[in-house]
Amino acid sequence: MKIAIIGSGNVGGALAQSLIKAGHTVIVGIRFPASRKSVELMAKIGEDRFTDWKSAVKQCETVIVTTPPDSIIDLLDGIKRLNLSDKIFIDASNSITKKPEGFATAYHAIKAAGIDHVAKCFNTTGFENMLNPVYQDSAADMFCAGNSERAKKTAMKLSSDIGFGKCYDFGGDDKAELLEQLAFCWINLAFMQKEGRHIAFKILRK
Numbered sequence: 001m002k003i004a005i006i007g008s009g010n011v012g013g014a015l016a017q018s019l020i021k022a023g024h025t026v027i028v029g030i031r032f033p034a035s036r037k038s039v040e041l042m043a044k045i046g047e048d049r050f051t052d053w054k055s056a057v058k059q060c061e062t063v064i065v066t067t068p069p070d071s072i073i074d075l076l077d078g079i080k081r082l083n084l085s086d087k088i089f090i091d092a093s094n095s096i097t098k099k100p101e102g103f104a105t106a107y108h109a110i111k112a113a114g115i116d117h118v119a120k121c122f123n124t125t126g127f128e129n130m131l132n133p134v135y136q137d138s139a140a141d142m143f144c145a146g147n148s149e150r151a152k153k154t155a156m157k158l159s160s161d162i163g164f165g166k167c168y169d170f171g172g173d174d175k176a177e178l179l180e181q182l183a184f185c186w187i188n189l190a191f192m193q194k195e196g197r198h199i200a201f202k203i204l205r206k
Contacts, residue, residue, distance in 0.1 A: 001158075004029055004060035006053050006075070008038040011092055012066035014130035015122060016045055018162035029056030054078055062088045062154055064122070069106040070098040079113040088151045089115050090158075091176070092122035094183045107146075107176040119144050119151035120176040121159065121167070124183045126190065126197045130162065133200065139165040140200030143182065145175040168203065 002025045005012045016026050028050050030038045042050060053075065057063050063084075065072065072093070091107040103109040107120050121144035122130065133140040142159040144152050144167055152169060159167040170179055182201070189195045 001025070001062060001154075002060045003027070003158075004053075004056035004063045005066060006056065006063060007066035007071075008035065008041045008050075009066060010037075010127040011122065011130065012064075013037065013041045013044070014127040015064060015066065015092070015162070016041065016049070018130055019158065020045060020049075022158075022161040024158075024161070025060075027051060027056045027059055029053030054082065057082065057084065057087065061086075062090065062158075064090045064092055065106060065110065066092045066122075067106075068098060069093045069095040069100050069109075072100050072106040072109045076109060076113045079110070079115065084115055087115065088117045088119070088148075088154050090122065090151065090155050091118065091120050094123050094180050096184070096187070105176055105180060107173075111173065117148040117151040119146040119148060119155040120170075120179050121145075121152075121155035124179055125186055125200055128197055129200050133162070133164045135200060135202075138202060139163055141165045141202050142167040143170050143179055143201075144168070145170040145172065145179050147172045165202065 004027050005016050006029045008030050020026050089110050093106045095105045100109040110118050142164040144155040156167040190197050
C-alpha cells in the first residue's frame with residue numbers, strides 16, 4: 001500500500017518506520033525547511049521519502065495524520081481544494097491540550113473538509129508500542145472508530161501489519177472522542193500514575 005504520513009514527530013516517525021518494515025511504501029509529508037525531528041527521521045528512513053504534504057497526499061491512497069490537532073486547520077483549505085474523495089484518511093492525533101479551532105477533534109475537522117473515508121486509529125498508545133507492540137508472548141491491541149467501513153478496514157489491516165493484536169471497532173463517528181478518552185487513560189497511567197511508557201491495552205477473554 002502507498003501511504004502518506006503527515007507529520008514527522010514521534011508518532012509519525014514510529015508509524016513510518018513500522019509500515020516500511022511491513023513492506024508498505026511510505027511518503028512523509030512535512031513543511032520545509034525540515035524540522036530537527038524530520039532531519040532525524042530522514043537519517044533513519046532516507047531523504048527520498050520526504051516531500052511537502054500536498055505532494056505526499058496526491059501520490060498515496062491512504063493518508064495518516066499525525067500532526068498536532070490544531071495544525072490541521074492550516075491544512076483544511078488545501079484539503080478542500082484537492083480532489084480527495086477517493087482517499088482514506090486515518091486520524092492518529094489527540095486533542096489533549098489543544099483542539100482544532102471550531103472542532104472537537106482533528107477527526108471532525110477532516111470530516112468537515114469533505115473527506116468521506118475517515119477512521120480514528122493509532123491514537124490510544126505511545127509511539128514505542130507502534131515501533132514494537134509485542135509484550136512477552138502477546139501483542140497489544142489497537143482500536144478504531146468511524147462511519148466509513150472502508151477506512152476502518154484499512155486501519156485494521158495496517159494495525160495488523162505492524163504487529164498489533166486485534167484492532168477493535170469502537171463504532172461510528174460518535175466514538176472518535178471516546179477513543180481520545182481512552183488515550184487519556186493511557187497517558188494518565190503512563191505519566192500521572194508513573195507506570196511508564198512501556199504499557200499497553202489488551203482485551204482478555206475467558
